[in-house]
Amino acid sequence: MDVTTSAPRGAGPRGASASAPALKVQGLSKTFPGGKGLRDVDIEIAPGTVRALLGQNGCGKSTFIKVLAGVYQPDAGATAEVLGNELSLGSSRGAREAGLRFIHQDLGLISTLDVTDNLSLGSSYANTGWLSGSRERRRAQRLLDRYGIEIDVRQRLDHLSPAEQTLVAIARALGDDDSSAPRLIVLDEPTAALQSAEVALLFGLIERLKAEGNTVMYVSHRLDEVFAIADDVTVLRDGAVVANRPVAELDHDSLVELILGRTVEGIEPGQVHRDAPIVLEARDLCGATVETADLTLGRGEIVGITGLLGSGYEDLLFLLAGAKPRERGTIELDGQLVEIADPHAAVGHGIAFAPADRKRLSSIQGWSLRENITLPRVPTGAGRWLGGRAEHRDVKPWLELVRVRHSANSLLSTLSGGNQQRVVLARWLRIDAKVLLLQEPTSGVDTGAKHDIYVALREAAAGGAAVLFSSSDPEELAAVADRVIVMSDGAVTTELSGGSLTVDNLIRASLAVAPQGERAS
Numbered sequence: 001m002d003v004t005t006s007a008p009r010g011a012g013p014r015g016a017s018a019s020a021p022a023l024k025v026q027g028l029s030k031t032f033p034g035g036k037g038l039r040d041v042d043i044e045i046a047p048g049t050v051r052a053l054l055g056q057n058g059c060g061k062s063t064f065i066k067v068l069a070g071v072y073q074p075d076a077g078a079t080a081e082v083l084g085n086e087l088s089l090g091s092s093r094g095a096r097e098a099g100l101r102f103i104h105q106d107l108g109l110i111s112t113l114d115v116t117d118n119l120s121l122g123s124s125y126a127n128t129g130w131l132s133g134s135r136e137r138r139r140a141q142r143l144l145d146r147y148g149i150e151i152d153v154r155q156r157l158d159h160l161s162p163a164e165q166t167l168v169a170i171a172r173a174l175g176d177d178d179s180s181a182p183r184l185i186v187l188d189e190p191t192a193a194l195q196s197a198e199v200a201l202l203f204g205l206i207e208r209l210k211a212e213g214n215t216v217m218y219v220s221h222r223l224d225e226v227f228a229i230a231d232d233v234t235v236l237r238d239g240a241v242v243a244n245r246p247v248a249e250l251d252h253d254s255l256v257e258l259i260l261g262r263t264v265e266g267i268e269p270g271q272v273h274r275d276a277p278i279v280l281e282a283r284d285l286c287g288a289t290v291e292t293a294d295l296t297l298g299r300g301e302i303v304g305i306t307g308l309l310g311s312g313y314e315d316l317l318f319l320l321a322g323a324k325p326r327e328r329g330t331i332e333l334d335g336q337l338v339e340i341a342d343p344h345a346a347v348g349h350g351i352a353f354a355p356a357d358r359k360r361l362s363s364i365q366g367w368s369l370r371e372n373i374t375l376p377r378v379p380t381g382a383g384r385w386l387g388g389r390a391e392h393r394d395v396k397p398w399l400e401l402v403r404v405r406h407s408a409n410s411l412l413s414t415l416s417g418g419n420q421q422r423v424v425l426a427r428w429l430r431i432d433a434k435v436l437l438l439q440e441p442t443s444g445v446d447t448g449a450k451h452d453i454y455v456a457l458r459e460a461a462a463g464g465a466a467v468l469f470s471s472s473d474p475e476e477l478a479a480v481a482d483r484v485i486v487m488s489d490g491a492v493t494t495e496l497s498g499g500s501l502t503v504d505n506l507i508r509a510s511l512a513v514a515p516q517g518e519r520a521s
């Protein structure tokens, strides 16, 4: 990796000093009503470098970013400087004037507008209305050209891949107000929704921004990315900094230990279940981006599914759960033809479905963890919700299983993103489903909890469930699945298991290149 750094040229915002740290924060604490979010955090970042901000779910990464962005007020006593200039923490205007730019996980773009209109949202563009005029288009084009982004400015946003949408969000955050000033660009889990093949597009832009003297703060749970793109890491644990270190001093295991305070054992490789009784059999499924798909799931099997975006792999689980309309095809459960009109009917048949879009489709933010977990299985007969204490007893072991330490009465909205993901998973593990359909089950989840989730999936399978999980992470698929189905152009094109189930073969199959070595089984 090229770790040479170039100091920013020319004056930064408000006459910044080129030799001063891009960011220097001292004594930053943030207390929430439920406890400390950050404890006395000190961070100093050299200009022109990429700093990874790492740590377990709930360790305070988003809180740190939100204080920098002015969304949260810090506790009294913190100081901050950007390129030698004092930064007034807790002020979004101050952050912008100091040259801080934020790209949050929710990119804040409007999918039904085109790229030009999205680039002009909230900027200083003198808009003549919503419709993109040729002047705005030229301006948008100049902005994309400035950062080497090759996207047609007339495209509607929802016609772009997630990686391209992320590039648009970055270009929008950078704007074209003063292109010579170095900036500190904060990217909060920018690859959470990206395919591994798409990540390169984003990394290309980060390298370019860095070469121009900008500084990048990068939050991710994917440690391979840290080694690919970061110069230094800051690791938070329970709201406090436990390490500020150059990446060159670390390897994968030492980084995991810094993050977790413990090592993580590997999990046993998956097994081929040739003679397992078939629980679910789907034939000629067609709907959304799926043209035709046949699939069988055996009792006790963990099957992964992957592909490129638009290959159909993201929609297959929706079709099986009745969450998107099926145009054709049949589904049999235990040899019986079933009609699954909607996810409610799916639960009735013992099929649990956890979509990836946790906030919109999988959770009720204003409800407690307890209510979110018991949602799909309201006790019959009683005619009302479980009594508080009994419900507590019921929910507790499931929270422990996914290692969520919050009270069952906490509101879901007060949990970090990764902890919310674990609660959603606990809900579906609890209903003891015959078939578990999970989309990106570990997205946003930290390394330690990922391992716990893999173990929980293995236990569910050992208990007789058939698990089908989609993932864009080939390492996860190779480690956890017994076999993996790869889709392209709306159909299942490859199935990998045993010795063929390798990271390389998964990437090759997703890109529709023939697998290497042993033939696909």
Ligand SMILES: Nc1ncnc2c1ncn2[C@@H]1O[C@H](COP(=O)(O)OP(=O)(O)OP(=O)(O)O)[C@@H](O)[C@H]1O
Pocket: 032, 033, 034, 036, 037, 055, 056, 057, 058, 059, 060, 061, 062, 063, 064, 413, 414, 415, 416, 417, 418, 419, 444, 446
């Ligand atoms: N609005 C809030 N109200 C109360 N507590 C909060 C609030 N936001 C965050 N917290 C708490 O602050 C702590 C830090 O959360 P934060 O969201 O910063 O974690 P994170 O490191 O970003 O986690 P993840 O990797 O899961 O996104 C957690 O214990 C969380 O429950």
